[in-house]
Amino acid sequence: MSVSQSTTKPEKPYPEFPLFPHTRGQWVKKFRGKQYSCGTWYDENGKSNHVAALARWNEIRNRLELGAAPQRKSSDQITTDRLVNLYLDAKNAKVEVGDLSKATFNQYKLVCRWLKDNLGEHRLVESLEPIDFVTLRSKFPKEWRTTTIKNQIVLIRSIFRWAYEAGLLDRPVRYGDNFSKPKPKRVKAEKAKSHKKEFTAQEFWTLFKHAPPQIRAWMLLGLNAGYGNSDLSRLKVARATGEWLDVIRGKTSEPRRCWLWPETRRAIKTVLKNHDGGELLFQSMFGQPLVAEDGTRDAVTGEFKKLREACKVDRKGVSFYALRHMTETIGGQCPGVPNVQVVVDFIMGHKDDSMGGVYRESIPDASIKKVCQHIRNWIMDAKPSRLRV
Incomplete structure (x- = not known):
């Protein structure tokens, strides 16, 4: 750039x-x-x-x-090349002040490169017509899922909208009907045909049995606390040594709180026995954070993929992040907790833009613990009797 x-x-x-x-x-x-x-x-x-x-x-x-x-x-006059360079400059400025992650910025770069390659870098943006976007959509790879197509269209349109709002174009770009997001019905139909993004309890314990201590701790945090790859990578020792885990989720900047199972606490203590004394609880084999902030490296994905393949529990789209899906699904079924979805959202670190989210100052620890215990009961009831956790 x-x-x-x-x-x-x-x-x-x-x-x-x-x-x-x-x-x-x-x-x-x-x-x-x-x-x-x-x-x-x-x-x-x-x-x-x-x-x-x-x-x-x-x-x-x-x-x-x-x-x-x-x-x-x-x-x-604005060419495609100049447009994407100016757009990336604007987004990079957000990265520098902390308003945008480096990983998201790198995703923008990939889309901008694709756009330039397929429109032509010297194409004048103001000359684009709906027929050009018909051609552009026809260049989407056939293997793309509906959600990928949706995200690509949304981002491309946002680039041209940004150019108009920034005063670089005299009129909005016209896309025509063929460059609209896929209908929600189509997205739902494709989702219904795909594998559920979750493991069975038996699959969880099969993976756990063959996992080394660090990955066991990842798995327990993934299900107990709804932790994803980057959440594990950012977790500091000082935050993970008690019965309660309190952090600010990096992706949403939302506070989250979770009661840690006894098994999760023991797994963390096992990791700490061989810890090098650094600030982060987990590191890659090379002493780096598990996930690079720019999204170029993810040890959690790689190591968990090896484990899934070794255990023959390897379905497309069902990765480590599936444990977070399970926290959401199973936790949301906890009986006897008022506003249980609000409690689950707090454990997960979801952003709540509702008026309730604006005015809500706290969530009872008793409710949080009950949801966490419910998830624990679900998974422990299926644990093989001879397997020590």
Whole structure:
């Protein structure tokens, strides 16, 4: 990703200057509720470009007042290559201030590369028509699931929407009906045909029996506390040595609290016997966090995959994260707990944007413990009698 102009945001050359420096490297004017890009902050020699930008604005304003749509200069026209670079610059700025994860940013990069490869890097964005998006969708790999298609379409449309809202385009891009998200009915039908993302209790114990101590601790935390790969990777020793586990979930920044089973506590103590004294409870064999923050490495996925294959418990789509699905499903069936879904959401670290979530200050420990005990009873009832936990 490169930016040809200086990235130092300029001040207005004088207080009455009618344009403002937009974060996307353009002098911009807002007029009648719409933003108009009038040229870059700096010219190719690194000198202020505000005089040319003002002249461009006067040209646009004259056309608007005459009732004609403004015409862009060829130098201001946005190609696919320039669009994705500017978009990634904007998202990278969010990464730098902590508003976006590096892993999510890398997913955006992959989609941007795919978009550029399939539209052509020199294609003018404002020339795109619905027929182009019919062609674009036809290039989706045949093996993509409906949810993957949905996510790809949502993200691609968000890139073009961002460009319009940032003042880089004079009008929204028109996609046509063929570039809409798949219907919910189709998503549900495909989900109904796929494997459930959960292990049976017998499969859990088969895996557990053959797992080394660290993976046993992963599995118990996965089912007891609804911990996913990144949750394990971020878990600190200081947080995991008591009866209660309190953390802020990295993905949602939501507080979560869980009562740890005696078996989970013993498994953690076993891991600590060979611990190197570092801050993190778990590490890869190379002494690194289990999951790289940029999403490029995931030891949990790799090690658990080996275990599943060795135990012949390896179904497509049923990975370590399936344990989190089981926490949600089994915990939600706990009898005798008022608002049990609210309690499960708190254990899982789900975000609650409802009015109840805004005003709710606490959840009783008794309710949390009862849900955790319910999950424990479900799995322990199926434990082979000779297997020690």
